[in-house]
Amino acid sequence: MQEIVRVVDLKKYYEIYDAKARQSKFVKAVDGISFSIHQGETLGLVGESGSGKTTTGKLILNLIKPTSGEIFLEGKSLSSLNHKEMRELRKSIQVVFQNPYAALDPKMTIRDILTEPLSIHKIVSKYDYNNEVKRLLNMVGLSESDMDKFPHEFSGGQRQRIGIAKAIAVKPKFIICDEPVSALDVSVQSQILNLLCELQREIKVSYLFIAHGLNVIRHVSDKVAVMYLGNIVEYGDVKTVFDECKHPYTKALISSAPIPDPNRRNNTIALKDEIPSPINVPDGCPFHPRCYEASDICKNKKPFLMNVSSSHAVACHLTYS
Numbered sequence: 668m669q670e671i672v673r674v675v676d677l678k679k680y681y682e683i684y685d686a687k688a689r690q691s692k693f694v695k696a697v698d699g700i701s702f703s704i705h706q707g708e709t710l711g712l713v714g715e716s717g718s719g720k721t722t723t724g725k726l727i728l729n730l731i732k733p734t735s736g737e738i739f740l741e742g743k744s745l746s747s748l749n750h751k752e753m754r755e756l757r758k759s760i761q762v763v764f765q766n767p768y769a770a771l772d773p774k775m776t777i778r779d780i781l782t783e784p785l786s787i788h789k790i791v792s793k794y795d796y797n798n799e800v801k802r803l804l805n806m807v808g809l810s811e812s813d814m815d816k817f818p819h820e821f822s823g824g825q826r827q828r829i830g831i832a833k834a835i836a837v838k839p840k841f842i843i844c845d846e847p848v849s850a851l852d853v854s855v856q857s858q859i860l861n862l863l864c865e866l867q868r869e870i871k872v873s874y875l876f877i878a879h880g881l882n883v884i885r886h887v888s889d890k891v892a893v894m895y896l897g898n899i900v901e902y903g904d905v906k907t908v909f910d911e912c913k914h915p916y917t918k919a920l921i922s923s924a925p926i927p928d929p930n931r932r933n934n935t936i937a938l939k940d941e942i943p944s945p946i947n948v949p950d951g952c953p954f955h956p957r958c959y960e961a962s963d964i965c966k967n968k969k970p971f972l973m974n975v976s977s978s979h980a981v982a983c984h985l986t987y988s
């Protein structure tokens with residue numbers, strides 16, 4: 668399978684002035700992450716708020732510049748592209764947002780919303796706009812009778828279907844799904860997840876799927892990266908990470924995910940405190956103040972992501988010993 672996205676040692680630091688300490692500090696929003704996504708594959712990015720998931724998405728979309736590191740799209744480094752090449756490449760990367768209503772212009776009909784990307788990126792001739800809009804609506808489970816309605820006439824789930832139709836209109840290679848179901852009722856979440864999976868099989872698009880919920884990630888992903896304070900702490904095939912997780916943070920996340928079977932109970936691992944601010948990342952292992960397995964080395968030495976098998980990598984001193 669062709670590699671669509673490769674991220675290499677990507678960092679995004681923000682410099683801020685700490686008035687109390689009277690000195691500048693760096694907020695390490697993303698602190699040296701690497702991963703790759705192949706054609707037709709989904710990488711799930713999971714972690715608490717402040718773990719760096721959304722910043723990673725913005726860096727790949729080129730909405731913000733990295734402090735260092737490289738992002739390759741189909742082998743081309745984003746940093747080497749000029750403005751015109753970047754605009755051309757942007758067609759290959761689309762995004763499905765958490766709040767579909769905010770992403771749709773309330774004054775435009777669905778026909779206009781879907782025609783706009785077709786015309787900007789010259790996807791089909793103007794004589795074919797109508798048929799292409801009908802085809803897109805059909806692909807996402809809506810009807811051509813919806814074409815002349817406005818976004819407010821649709822439910823949350825239907826709006827997300829329109830957002831997905833807009834994203835696939837330009838035939839992208841890669842879509843960033845930024846918490847695409849977290850604003851929806853539980854009853855429609857699985858419909859949207861199934862739609863995204865069906866479309867992936869049909870058009871061979873790759874996804875970076877950002878989510879808080881591990882159950883959602885498990886449902887849609889081929890690979891998973893668990894993020895904590897700007898670092899990937901566990902990475903691998905979804906089945907391996909869920910069935911043989913090794914990092915104490917991943918174990919805690921999995922233990923706290925709801926189990927649909929009322930006869931089974933989770934032994935929830937309760938973590939101490941909240942995730943610290945990325946302004947004050949602890950020395951050593953960033954997770955050590957909350958870790959129930961921490962030892963002395965964890966306070967002083969940062970563990971790096973190391974392979975524990977060909978399809979599984981973990982950043983924890985316990986896995987080296």
Ligand code: SF4
Pocket residue numbers: 914915916952953954955956958959960961962965970982983984985
């Ligand atoms: Fe916990 Fe230490 Fe592993 Fe960090 S390195 S996750 S503190 S055991």
